[in-house]
Amino acid sequence: MEMLLYGFSTIANVQCLLLIILGVATGIVFGSIPGLTATMALALFLPVTYSMRPIYGIVLLIGLYIGGISGGLISAILLKIPGTPASIATTFDGHPMAARGEAGRALGIGIVYSFFGGIISLLALTFVAPTIAQIAVKFSPFEYFSISVFAITMIGSLAGNNIWKGLASGVMGIVLSMVGMAPIDGYPRFTFGMYQLDAGFNILPVLIGLFAVSEIFILAENKHKQVSVKALDYKMKGFGFSAKEFFDQKWNLIRSSLLGTSIGILPGIGGAISNMIAYMVAKRQSKYPEKFGTGIMDGIVASETANNAVTGGALIPLLTLGIPGDATTAMLLGALTLHGLTPGPLLFKNNGDIVYGIFAALLIANIVMLIVEYFGLKVFVKLLAIPKSVLMPIIIVLCVVGSFGLNNRIFDSATIIFFGLIGYLLQKFRFPLAPMILGFILGPIIETNLRRALMFSNGSLVPFITNPISGVFIVLTVLSMVLVVYKNIRGLKKAA
Secondary structure, three states: OHHHHHHHHHHOOHHHHHHHHHHHHHHHHHHHOOOOOHHHHHHHHOHHHHHOOHHHHHHHHHHHHHHHHHHHHHHHHHHOOOOOHHHOOHHHHHHHHHHOOOHHHHHHHHHHHHHHHHHHHHHHHHHHHHHHHHHHOOOOHHHHHHHHHHHHOOHHHHOOOOHHHHHHHHHHHHHHHOOEEOOOOOOEEOOOOOHHHOOOOOHHHHHHHHHHHHHHHHHHHOOOOOOOOOHHHOOOOOOOOOHHHHHHOHHHHHHHHHHHHHHHHOOOOOHHHHHHHHHHHHHHHOOOHHHOOOOOHHHHHHHHHHHHHHHHHHHHHHHHHOOOOOHHHHHHHHHHHHOOOOOOHHHHHHOHHHHHHHHHHHHHHHHHHHHHHHHOHHHHHHHHHOOHHHHHHHHHHHHHHHHHHHHOOHHHHHHHHHHHHHHHHHHHOOOOOHHHHHHHHHHHHHHHHHHHHHHHOOOOOHHHHHOHHHHHHHHHHHHHHHHHHHHHHHHHHHHO
């Protein structure tokens, strides 16, 4: 606590506070625009911090990080287009709520639980970071494989009424994730002689295409249908929900925070997975799973709590071991190195003022995020007043620019059109998009760690069972599959 107070004294000046506010506000803008992400915001501002004092540059990037992750909920709820990969699951219940005139309430729920997710992960970062990191670093390819396979079995929770269409969508995602160079040996697959496909499909163009471009195609098809916008004249006290509703979500909040923090600690997984897994677990644990996807509070709480809990979780291996948890914290690693700081155990000893200054900046950035987004509610909701004929061309331009800016390749801009058509066709034939995204994200993780594990064990499958953590998740995977089949058979019997 003494060091934490010292951290607050390190950033207790006007310059640091203004930089945090600037970072959060800018991050929210980047997060809310489809095609732009928190990672892109940090990449653009990283050179700006070079001439600053280390603590000034770091707090600016922390503000961008927090604002960028949270900002994705705005477009996810209002436009059904996730601003960042971390807000995919927010669209499932956020947009249906906005469509029936509760945009302000949906945004209020997302904002509050984004804040609490960030705060709970900050507590984990502050008090148990070294212990948690020591456990996480012992994870071998066996554990990563088993956890990822367990996560893929949760496709059943996202499949909707037709488990087979959900599975087909998930398999399609896994197949598309295999395009490009194979992990380990680098052999090109499914490239059809196109060198542009050697690197495979990047998650950002895939996400933009499936959710943003496909939505534009659907709106263009239904352009003659009048859509009434009820969200403009909403009246809302506070954040749109009562104290009773808040306490009813306490277990959802705690569970999703722990899931987000834990997933954030594991390198290479990040917010794109955390929000979907938290959503699926919330649906499975719910007394009314059939209401998920229709616009209920529980879905927004799970998604937004988990994706913001990743922020603190991903910083745990970064600061204690020098291992970035995701692409965004890799940018923060670059910033620390740029300023002559070496993440790892000695960072706490040699640069305690910087470390605890980061903790203090995270707390202030989360508070600033809550305030900025709350007072911006009325502005955000006014997006719905913009005619779709004006708004959608602007969005498609931003999507193309965002995808091009990722690797400076025209091919990535063409990719969003390709996946837009896939997303449009899937929705036309009532195939769910969420399993496809889950399969696309988890496919490379499963394949890479399977091959690494088999190389490590000389082709033996026994360690997958005998390693305690891996064995537990293999058992959970089997139980999850049995449960999904049982529910599907029971549902068919009821329908008959």
